[in-house]
Amino acid sequence: MRRRYGMRKGISAALLAPTTYAWAIRAVELRVRAGRRLAVDGLDLSMGNGVHGLLGPNGAGKTTLMRALATVSRPAGGVLELLGHPVHARPDLRTLRRSIGYLPQEFGFYGRFTVREFVEYLAWLKEVPAHDIPDAVQRALERVGLAERGDSRMKTLSGGMVRRAGIAQAIVNDPEILLLDEPTVGLDPEQRMAFRSLLRELGEHTCVVVSTHLVEDVVAACTNVVLMDAGRLVFDGGPADLVELGREGVGDSSAERGYTELLRRHRAAGERTA
Amino acid sequence: MSAHIPVRALGRYAAGDQGIAPDVLWAMETHLEQCADCRARLADASDGDTMALLAAVWVKVDAALSAAEPATVRRRWMPARSVRWVTPVLVPWLVTTVLVVLVALGFDLAVAGRGVAPPSLVVLLAPVAPLLGVATAWTGRLDPAHELVVATARAGLGMVLRRTLVVLVVVIPVLAVAGWMVGASPARWLMPCLAFTAGALALGKVVGLPRAAWGLALLWATVVVGPSIVTARLPVLLTEAALPGWAALTVVVALVLVPRRSGYAELR
Numbered sequence: 193m194r195r196r197y198g199m200r201k202g203i204s205a206a207l208l209a210p211t212t213y214a215w216a217i218r219a220v221e222l223r224v225r226a227g228r229r230l231a232v233d234g235l236d237l238s239m240g241n242g243v244h245g246l247l248g249p250n251g252a253g254k255t256t257l258m259r260a261l262a263t264v265s266r267p268a269g270g271v272l273e274l275l276g277h278p279v280h281a282r283p284d285l286r287t288l289r290r291s292i293g294y295l296p297q298e299f300g301f302y303g304r305f306t307v308r309e310f311v312e313y314l315a316w317l318k319e320v321p322a323h324d325i326p327d328a329v330q331r332a333l334e335r336v337g338l339a340e341r342g343d344s345r346m347k348t349l350s351g352g353m354v355r356r357a358g359i360a361q362a363i364v365n366d367p368e369i370l371l372l373d374e375p376t377v378g379l380d381p382e383q384r385m386a387f388r389s390l391l392r393e394l395g396e397h398t399c400v401v402v403s404t405h406l407v408e409d410v411v412a413a414c415t416n417v418v419l420m421d422a423g424r425l426v427f428d429g430g431p432a433d434l435v436e437l438g439r440e441g442v443g444d445s446s447a448e449r450g451y452t453e454l455l456r457r458h459r460a461a462g463e464r465t466a
Numbered sequence: 467m468s469a470h471i472p473v474r475a476l477g478r479y480a481a482g483d484q485g486i487a488p489d490v491l492w493a494m495e496t497h498l499e500q501c502a503d504c505r506a507r508l509a510d511a512s513d514g515d516t517m518a519l520l521a522a523v524w525v526k527v528d529a530a531l532s533a534a535e536p537a538t539v540r541r542r543w544m545p546a547r548s549v550r551w552v553t554p555v556l557v558p559w560l561v562t563t564v565l566v567v568l569v570a571l572g573f574d575l576a577v578a579g580r581g582v583a584p585p586s587l588v589v590l591l592a593p594v595a596p597l598l599g600v601a602t603a604w605t606g607r608l609d610p611a612h613e614l615v616v617a618t619a620r621a622g623l624g625m626v627l628r629r630t631l632v633v634l635v636v637v638i639p640v641l642a643v644a645g646w647m648v649g650a651s652p653a654r655w656l657m658p659c660l661a662f663t664a665g666a667l668a669l670g671k672v673v674g675l676p677r678a679a680w681g682l683a684l685l686w687a688t689v690v691v692g693p694s695i696v697t698a699r700l701p702v703l704l705t706e707a708a709l710p711g712w713a714a715l716t717v718v719v720a721l722v723l724v725p726r727r728s729g730y731a732e733l734r
Contacts, residue, residue: 262617266732285731289619296617300610302554309546316550317618317625361614 213276215240216369216399217261221270224253224260230268231256233423243395245410245431246403247451248420254403255297257420258373261401262294275368290319293367295358297374297403303347307338307357310346314361332360335390337383351378359387363394370400376409388413411435411447419454426458471497471504476511552632555609559602560636563595567637571644578648585700586648590691592641592655593662593704594683599633600666601679604733616734623667623723623730626675630663654704657712662686664719671726674734 217239224232231253248254259265260272263285272279277288301310311329320328333339336356341349349357355378362370376384391413394400404410410417411431419427427434431447438450471479471494478486479494486494498504512520570587577584604626606612615621641659645652662682669678694701702708 263731264613264617282729282732284728286619286622286728289617289621289731292617294614294617296613299614300612301614302549302611304554305546305549309549312546313549314614314618317615317620319619 211276213273214238215273216275217401218273219271222257222260222267222272223269224256224265225268226253226256226265231423232260234270235420235423235425237418237425237428239399239401239416239418241395241397241399242415243391243400243402243413244416244418245414246401246418246420247405247407247410248426249455250405251422252420253423254420255373256423258294258297258371258401258403261369262292262296262371263289264294286319290365291368293362293365293370295362295372295375299358301346301354301357303345305346306343307333307346307349307353307360308342310357311361311364315364318365320365328364328366329360332364335363336360337386352380352383355379356383359390368398370394370398371403372400373403374405375402376404376406384409407434407448407451408445411445419451421455421458427454470501471507473507473511476504476508480508480511480516481513551628553609553611553629556599556602556629556632560599560633563598563633563637564640566598567591567595567640567644571647574648584698585694585704586650588641588644588648589650589655589700589704590694592645593658594686595641596630596633596637596659596663597666597679597683599637600630600663600670601676603629603633604670604675606734607676621731622733623727626667626670626730626733630667634663651706653706653709657709657716658704661712661716661719664716664723668719668723671729671733 215238217237219235219237222232222235222237223230233253235253235257246254246257256265260267260279261274263274263279266282267280270280274288275291277283279285279288305313308329311332312325315325315328316322330339330342333342336359338353338356338360341353346354346357355375359372359375362372376387379387388409391400391402395415402409402414411434414431417427417429417431417434418425434450434454435446436450437453438446438448440449440453475486475490475494479491498508567588570591574586574588602608604612606616609615615625638656638659641655642652645655666675666679666682669682672678673681690701690703
């Protein structure tokens with residue numbers, strides 16, 4: 193069968209433009225409020241392309257940090273630069289937001305919508321060019337394994353499928369910064385494996401930040417581990433360092449032992465200075 | 467464009483020959499990207515096994531395509547595209563607004579039959595009638611998808627104005643009919659109505675849209691609606707004399723709003 197294709201899509205100028213920033217995400221002394229409380233309190237962070245696992249106990253400020261990175265929460269102080277845009281100085285957020293993908297920890301949707309309509313709506317909100325939307329939506333659904341269920345209504349989906357639809361909307365605009373807050377909740381082990389390989393693939397050209405409290409997810413899929421406690425940075429290093437630290441201590445796996453060991457040391461140091 | 471790629475070279479390229487010099491490879495790929503004819507010839511230059519594989523794949527693709535059922539077209543009361551203008555959660559609030567106006571109209575008509583002439587409830591309520599819809603146009607408590615929407619590029623004044631426009635398109639015709647039935651000229655309530663809507667949008671940037679709308683509605687109820695029902699006189703604010711004042715207020719609010727539009731990207 194012989195098919196001819198014209199020059200439909202070229203390489204865009206934006207793709208060839210040199211980057212003018214060193215880090216996709218850079219925070220210095222970042223402070224962010226959740227309600228009245230300073231949930232992120234003096235955080236220093238630099239992240240480039242790769243998969244960054246954000247770990248920490250409940251209430252450590254992970255979700256607040258993710259909301260600030262998604263430009264939803266306004267920083268209360270410090271410096272936050274995303275793709276070279278100084279977010280703390282409140283620039284025009286519109287351009288920046290086109291390059292961000294965000295999966296909130298809890299998100300709702302309109303139950304009567306089909307999965308495809310849901311992702312199409314978000315693609316439109318993210319200003320994906322109209323003629324690219326059908327392709328982009330199909331690609332995103334295929335990547336999360338939901339292409340078969342594209343015409344099912346959202347309210348008929350299981351919890352894991354809703355999460356995957358959420359991941360599909362986050363990647364539909366090919367973001368440069370991808371923020372996933374607890375993406376593996378509700379996924380079964382097989383889907384988690386598929387999700388980890390998707391993460392590794394995305395991390396090659398994207399700055400992916402995955403917030404989770406499942407230590408094994410981080411060790412399996414992340415190139416970098418960031419550990420937070422009480423709004424501050426405790427540890428920033430490779431997953432191997434975490435495993436190395438956990439050769440002794442409490443926990444089922446060496447990574448979990450490393451995690452508890454780091455938190456214990458950090459809290460002990462905090463008590464000494466207090 | 468220079469000469470096309472010779473058949474022999476295409477054959478080597480298709481076979482993945484490692485012996486092709488990198489600069490030649492680069493030139494071939496650049497040419498292939500731009501030349502549909504050479505791409506078509508490249509497909510034919512593949513060896514027999516590849517062609518057989520391709521043919522087998524096409525047979526399977528065709529079979530899968532013909533086996534797939536055509537997508538069922540569902541009838542629905544709200545087409546999916548309309549969400550770009552109005553969220554499904556806004557609809558019940560619009561219905562409520564319409565019902566409130568209809569109740570006020572019923573009250574006016576019932577009173578009018580008895581010969582006394584207190585100020586028309588429709589005219590008293592008309593200025594704040596769109597505020598219920600405006601309050602629900604951008605609020606996280608009611609819209610389940612709000613957390614997703616606020617992080618997107620379109621979040622901001624543009625989306626708020628789209629939703630507000632829908633509210634006005636629904637509410638104003640209902641008010642027009644109700645106003646006509648009680649014999650009030652549209653000039654008396656339309657300008658205050660627009661001024662309150664613009665005011666809620668402007669104030670919404672500071673305190674959030676729901677609070678701004680409720681605050682203004684409460685202010686109107688205590689300062690104008692309450693006293694005029696007690697005294698049974700139409701307030702001067704709703705007479706034709708106040709018209710230039712309302713128009714000026716609307717223009718001033720709009721002028722304040724426009725330069726601050728980028729700040730609406732952070733509207734909660």
